[in-house]
Amino acid sequence: MNDSVSAEHARKHPGGRTTVIAMLATIGITVSLSAATLGTHTAAAAEQQPLATDVLQQLPVSERASKSGYQRTQFGPAWTDMDHNDCDTRNDILKRDLTNITYRSNTHNCVVASGHLNDPYTGKQIDFVRGNTTSTAVQIDHVVALSDSWQTGAQNLSFVEREDFANDPYNLLAVDGPANQEKSNSDASQWLPSNTGYRCSYVARQIGVKQKYSLWVTQSEKSAMENVLSSCPAQQIPADSHDITPSNDSQSMYRLYNKYTGEHFYTASVKERDTLRSVGWIHEGTGWQAPVSTGAPVYRLYNKYVTGGDHHYTTNISERDNLVKLGWIYEGVGWYSAGSVPVYRQYNPYARTGTHNYTTSKTENDALVGQGWHAENIGWQAVGAGHTVAPQPSKPANPKPSQPSQPSTPAQPAQPSRPSTPSAPVHYKNCTEVRKAGKAPLHRGDPGYEPRLDRDNDGVACETK
Numbered sequence: 001m002n003d004s005v006s007a008e009h010a011r012k013h014p015g016g017r018t019t020v021i022a023m024l025a026t027i028g029i030t031v032s033l034s035a036a037t038l039g040t041h042t043a044a045a046a047e048q049q050p051l052a053t054d055v056l057q058q059l060p061v062s063e064r065a066s067k068s069g070y071q072r073t074q075f076g077p078a079w080t081d082m083d084h085n086d087c088d089t090r091n092d093i094l095k096r097d098l099t100n101i102t103y104r105s106n107t108h109n110c111v112v113a114s115g116h117l118n119d120p121y122t123g124k125q126i127d128f129v130r131g132n133t134t135s136t137a138v139q140i141d142h143v144v145a146l147s148d149s150w151q152t153g154a155q156n157l158s159f160v161e162r163e164d165f166a167n168d169p170y171n172l173l174a175v176d177g178p179a180n181q182e183k184s185n186s187d188a189s190q191w192l193p194s195n196t197g198y199r200c201s202y203v204a205r206q207i208g209v210k211q212k213y214s215l216w217v218t219q220s221e222k223s224a225m226e227n228v229l230s231s232c233p234a235q236q237i238p239a240d241s242h243d244i245t246p247s248n249d250s251q252s253m254y255r256l257y258n259k260y261t262g263e264h265f266y267t268a269s270v271k272e273r274d275t276l277r278s279v280g281w282i283h284e285g286t287g288w289q290a291p292v293s294t295g296a297p298v299y300r301l302y303n304k305y306v307t308g309g310d311h312h313y314t315t316n317i318s319e320r321d322n323l324v325k326l327g328w329i330y331e332g333v334g335w336y337s338a339g340s341v342p343v344y345r346q347y348n349p350y351a352r353t354g355t356h357n358y359t360t361s362k363t364e365n366d367a368l369v370g371q372g373w374h375a376e377n378i379g380w381q382a383v384g385a386g387h388t389v390a391p392q393p394s395k396p397a398n399p400k401p402s403q404p405s406q407p408s409t410p411a412q413p414a415q416p417s418r419p420s421t422p423s424a425p426v427h428y429k430n431c432t433e434v435r436k437a438g439k440a441p442l443h444r445g446d447p448g449y450e451p452r453l454d455r456d457n458d459g460v461a462c463e464t465k
Contacts, residue, residue: 049236049238051234051235056226059207059217061216061219064151064218070147072146074155075166076167080460087110087111088110093169093174094115094174098117098138104130113130114127117176120198120201121198122176123194123197123198138175139176140175143172143173143202143205144209144210152210152217153215157214170212188203188221188225189224203228204229204236205237208237208238250383251268253266253386255286256276258354262353263308263353264284264357265311287343290335290337290338295336295338295339296315298313298336299314299315299333299334300331301329303323313358331451337382339381339382339383341383342381343358343379344365344375345375346359346368346375347376349372428453434448434461439462441462444459444460
């Protein structure tokens with residue numbers, strides 16, 4: 001991004017990407033997930049970790065707090081898409097811990113249909129088959145149970161921290177269903193895996209989770225943990241990687257085109273891409289290859305005041321903050337900038353929407369500049385070039401319009417007459433309107449969904465009270 005972009009330039013030329021469905025949420029991250037045997041899903045596991053006995057001595061010891069006020073909803077909705085990869089946490093963990101996986105069709109390799117589990121709790125070999133009467137054979141266990149955590153410090157955490165806790169892969173394991181039910185909300189003094197060879201690892205993970213979230217242990221719990229660890233004094237705390245996949249993976253950034261407005265839109269989310277295609281956008285291919293979770297963040301912002309809505313992307317914090325002050329909605333990190341492939345940024349001074357274009361193609365960059373677009377240097381870096389089949393933009397015939405001042409509370413302009421697709425955006429003022437319309441809850445990708453309605457950013461807005 002051209003870091004010299006001033007606030008005045010941002011005010012006069014708030015370039016962006018338009019989407020005709022303003023409900024689309026903060027950009028999702030699509031990653032390639034590989035099934036792995038238990039305990040090998042993070043490269044960091046080979047690094048030296050603290051001894052479990054040492055960390056246990058650092059944990060505070062106290063009696064259980066009251067269970068009063070505990071409800072599952074205190075930890076957010078069950079199995080949300082916390083990492084924004086278009087797949088819920090349950091299926092993410094199944095993909096991590098099972099082998100020989102097959103997927104339900106038309107779910108973009110998200111919903112696990114079958115697989116094989118080497119169960120750590122019992123030592124059993126379990127074949128998982130999704131179904132109304134078979135799915136419970138393999139369940140996802142909170143190693144430190146939610147109820148136990150509530151009584152040992154979690155009620156002092158914020159709602160966001162508790163939701164992170166409930167969906168943290170570090171605290172989740174795919175296990176034998178009956179064993180999980182038997183364990184229930186027990187701590188180490190009340191229940192241990194029947195597979196004695198796994199008890200040291202199990203207790204060490206509980207200690208690691210409690211340290212991470214500043215939870216305490218009871219005296220009886222600590223004594224039980226010490227008893228287990230006495231047989232394995234060299235047991236280390238498991239390495240913690242919140243990511244389920246290695247961070248050096250790359251992802252395709254999809255490029256879509258709206259032929260009615262000349263807009264381009266960029267996303268890593270397969271669901272978002274397909275939703276746009278379903279309402280008339282043209283999928284032009286891959287804009288570039290971006291790193292999954294390393295590098296400088298590229299921020300995504302949304303302007304609801306222009307017809308159809310408008311998006312803008314920038315690595316420049318000052319540009320981001322200036323646009324927010326002018327009324328743009330900050331939608332979070334869209335993707336990351338890293339690598340050696342430049343993504344060129346061009347500005348069209350004649351356009352009111354779709355004013356910026358981004359491409360790894362020097363040929364496309366030079367062609368646009370030759371037609372009157374302004375070169376704005378490099379927007380960000382990519383790890384791989386894109387491949388697109390795109391219409392060639394041309395210089396508009398109309399002269400440059402004067403820039404009107406931004407009204408403080410502009411009315412939503414009427415949708416111009418056009419063919420039936422793309423669809424007009426759906427907007428709700430607040431969750432009360434959503435509920436009155438009978439549309440609650442709204443999920444990411446549903447018409448009318450906006451991040452501002454999803455205060456806990458779990459992909460579900462206006463949950464039914």
